[in-house]
Amino acid sequence: MRGEAVSKKARSAPGRGWLALANGAGAGQKHAQDGVSRAKARRKFSASRLIVLLALLAVGTTVISAGVGYGMARQSDENLWSDQRTALRNAVGEFRNLFGQNRQVDPRFVRMVEHSARLQDLKFETEPSASDRESQPVLDAQGRIAGFFTWEKTRPMGAAMDRLMPYISGLAIALIGFAGFSLAQLRRTRRELTLSEEQARRAADEDKLTGLPNHAKTLELLDLYLAEHAAHETTTFALIELDGMEDVTSHLGVLGSDELIVAVADRLREAIPAEAVIGRVGSDRFALMLIAEDEIDVEPMIRTVLENIARPHWFESVVRVSAHAGFAQAPRHATTRGELTRRAELALRAAAKKGPGAIVGFEAAIDTVTTDQKFIQRELPRALSANELELHYQPIIAAHGGRIVGVEALLRWTHPQRGAIGPAVFIPVAEQMGLMDTLGAFVLRRALQEAKRWPDLYIAVNLSPLQVRDHTIVDVVRSALEESGVPPSRLMLEITEGVLIDNPEEMVRRIEDLHALGVRVALDDFGSGYSNLSYLQRFPLDKLKIDRSFVVALGTSANGGVIIQAIVALGRALGLSVLVEGVETEQQRVLLRLAGCDEMQGFLFAKPAPAATIDRLLSQQKQNAGSKGISAPPATLTA
Numbered sequence: 001m002r003g004e005a006v007s008k009k010a011r012s013a014p015g016r017g018w019l020a021l022a023n024g025a026g027a028g029q030k031h032a033q034d035g036v037s038r039a040k041a042r043r044k045f046s047a048s049r050l051i052v053l054l055a056l057l058a059v060g061t062t063v064i065s066a067g068v069g070y071g072m073a074r075q076s077d078e079n080l081w082s083d084q085r086t087a088l089r090n091a092v093g094e095f096r097n098l099f100g101q102n103r104q105v106d107p108r109f110v111r112m113v114e115h116s117a118r119l120q121d122l123k124f125e126t127e128p129s130a131s132d133r134e135s136q137p138v139l140d141a142q143g144r145i146a147g148f149f150t151w152e153k154t155r156p157m158g159a160a161m162d163r164l165m166p167y168i169s170g171l172a173i174a175l176i177g178f179a180g181f182s183l184a185q186l187r188r189t190r191r192e193l194t195l196s197e198e199q200a201r202r203a204a205d206e207d208k209l210t211g212l213p214n215h216a217k218t219l220e221l222l223d224l225y226l227a228e229h230a231a232h233e234t235t236t237f238a239l240i241e242l243d244g245m246e247d248v249t250s251h252l253g254v255l256g257s258d259e260l261i262v263a264v265a266d267r268l269r270e271a272i273p274a275e276a277v278i279g280r281v282g283s284d285r286f287a288l289m290l291i292a293e294d295e296i297d298v299e300p301m302i303r304t305v306l307e308n309i310a311r312p313h314w315f316e317s318v319v320r321v322s323a324h325a326g327f328a329q330a331p332r333h334a335t336t337r338g339e340l341t342r343r344a345e346l347a348l349r350a351a352a353k354k355g356p357g358a359i360v361g362f363e364a365a366i367d368t369v370t371t372d373q374k375f376i377q378r379e380l381p382r383a384l385s386a387n388e389l390e391l392h393y394q395p396i397i398a399a400h401g402g403r404i405v406g407v408e409a410l411l412r413w414t415h416p417q418r419g420a421i422g423p424a425v426f427i428p429v430a431e432q433m434g435l436m437d438t439l440g441a442f443v444l445r446r447a448l449q450e451a452k453r454w455p456d457l458y459i460a461v462n463l464s465p466l467q468v469r470d471h472t473i474v475d476v477v478r479s480a481l482e483e484s485g486v487p488p489s490r491l492m493l494e495i496t497e498g499v500l501i502d503n504p505e506e507m508v509r510r511i512e513d514l515h516a517l518g519v520r521v522a523l524d525d526f527g528s529g530y531s532n533l534s535y536l537q538r539f540p541l542d543k544l545k546i547d548r549s550f551v552v553a554l555g556t557s558a559n560g561g562v563i564i565q566a567i568v569a570l571g572r573a574l575g576l577s578v579l580v581e582g583v584e585t586e587q588q589r590v591l592l593r594l595a596g597c598d599e600m601q602g603f604l605f606a607k608p609a610p611a612a613t614i615d616r617l618l619s620q621q622k623q624n625a626g627s628k629g630i631s632a633p634p635a636t637l638t639a
Contacts, residue, residue, distance in 0.1 A: 059175040066168045073157035080118070081153065087117035088136050088149060110149075119151040207280040209258055210265035218279030218287050222337055226330055229291045236291075236298045237340050238327035239348040240268075240305065242284040243356045248321060256315060263313050264321070271308040273301065288327075302327065302359050310357070322356035324348070333362045343367065376429040379415065384438065389413050391446050392608035395617065396460065396579065397600045399593045404621060406458040406492065408601065409447035410608045411439065431466055440467040441476050448484035448491065450611045454618065460492040462524065468495050469506075474513045481517065488518030492543065496524050500539055511540050522579070526567065536574055544571045548582025551602070554591050561591055568596040 114122035126147045128135065133150040205217035213221060225235045242264065249257040261284070268278045268286060276290040288305070290298060302325050313319045326347025334340040343362040351360040360366075383389055389411060396406040413421045430439055444461055451459040467473050481488055493514060500507050500523075511521050522543035523536075536544075546567055553560030564580070571578040580592050583602030592600060606617065 062172045070161050073161040076157040077155045084117050120154050122151045213279035215281045234294050235330040237344050238288040239344050240286045240325045243322045245284040267308045271305045324351040324358045326351045326360045328362040376426050393614050394608040395606045397605045399597050408460040436464045436466040444480045448480050448486045451486050458490045462494045491519040494522045494524040543577045546580040551582040554588050564595045
């Protein structure tokens with residue numbers, strides 16, 4: 001069991017050490033605290049670095065200032081000494097004739113010389129002084145030494161510096177100590193920041209809920225697997241998808257389903273060989289990677305994994321969940337990451353068709369869409385640049401009065417050789433190719449330009465999930481409105497429930513930014529997804545667009561009309577207008593009008609048609625209004 005053959009022969013895979021760390025991490029709590037701790041560490045590091053720089057600057061300034069001051073003090077004292085001697089010599093030369101035979105000097109003369117030469121305690125002595133006093137010989141008129149002037153040598157500036165030096169030294173020592181302490185803190189903060197950023201790098205590679213490698217890290221590890229497997233080895237990439245998670249969510253709620261995902265991740269860690277890596281690549285999807293010898297059959301190992309998942313899970317009640325899997329191998333099925341993952345995806349779809357517990361390895365027979373996909377990948381960019389894409393418009397009808405109040409813009413592609421190619425065919429390929437931004441901007445600009453033909457109508461434009469998630473969508477809408485000159489109030493942007501669920505906080509801000517432009521936002525296909533009432537309260541929407549599946553139930557299901565009435569009542573309570581699509585019969589129109597719907601759309605009124613056809617329909621509506629009052633448009637539009 002548990003793939004013992006694989007465990008024995010498979011070699012150590014790249015990323016195994018990373019996975020071991022990830023599996024031991026408390027991912028949920030760590031991710032919640034990661035951003036805060038990292039920001040604190042950065043702020044602390046910046047503050048510590050600033051303090052160290054200031055402390056070092058203060059130390060340097062203090063030392064340099066003390067050195068310069070001390071040097072200037074010594075120079076000042078030496079200049080004073082030189083001036084004193086010069087003044088003394090001049091005084092002695094002027095008054096040498098005053099010395100008498102007894103070689104005595106009038107004390108007044110001594111005081112006068114002392115004052116003029118700025119000397120301290122000047123004395124006249126007949127014999128050389130044995131003390132440390134400074135002396136200057138005095139000559140009489142005959143040029144003989146009559147005596148000596150002695151005085152105390154003073155250092156006024158040096159003495160002042162000497163008195164200041166203890167304080168300066170103390171300050172320097174304090175600053176040096178502070179700088180040393182700050183350096184220690186800086187090193188500590190740097191270590192904390194390094195650790196925090198390492199945790200952030202790891203967090204960027206982990207799934208927040210399970211701690212497994214996330215989608216991006218899984219693909220990175222797959223690149224390593226493909227680069228490192230030897231000639232006699234095979235790299236297996238398997239996708240494992242849980243069955244019936246919508247039922248689990250409806251039974252356990254979102255938090256309960258999250259607990260189940262964590263439990264499944266733990267089961268996967270237990271079941272896979274030590275050499276394998278498991279990652280989470282979707283809400284209910286996991287990827288398994290393994291390098292093993294060519295002759296190893298990996299299917300028993302994958303089956304063990306599925307059996308482990310299928311064991312009962314104990315929460316408030318017993319929960320059972322199954323899974324199916326598809327896998328592809330390199331180099332047998334593909335040599336590049338993109339082709340290997342695509343073929344594993346095809347195998348997973350084939351397994352889903354077989355049912356819970358199915359395992360399908362890739363075979364050429366299941367790759368049936370390759371030719372069409374490659375054709376679209378090649379031709380779609382050319383069609384976009386050649387202006388082959390065009391917009392058709394489907395009228396939106398007021399439930400009371402039957403007049404046209406708006407149109408929905410729908411993208412169409414007619415290929416010169418293949419003819420019409422439906423959006424359901426080329427839009428998914430455009431999403432894979434990263435062309436949705438370009439296509440979405442084209443639709444928005446073209447629709448607003450043509451909307452100028454119908455000043456009394458609003459125009460509805462669908463936004464793909466990729467467009468809504470892109471933060472530049474607000475700028476794109478603003479630019480298109482400015483180019484067209486169409487009032488923002490005439491633009492209705494339609495988004496789906498899935499977009500709101502993915503990132504609620506960001507989507508609230510995105511819708512508010514769009515509202516700030518003056519445009520309105522509608523929730524498309526309401527009722528086809530989660531239809532969580534909390535989303536309707538939380539998001540600033542303007543309109544509900546009821547999915548056509550509820551219209552089909554009218555007249556065939558006893559609850560069909562009741563459900564629509566409930567949705568309309570809900571919309572009214574939230575201040576939203578309600579539009580229903582897919583109206584195809586007169587009976588449906590009457591029942592929907594009685595249910596209180598504000599607007600309708602469907603083949604009963606008109607099929608999507610070029611702008612010129614909408615012109616004719618509006619002209620016909622005006623004629624009818626002038627002759628016999630406003631009435632509903634004809635059931636079918638003809639070009």
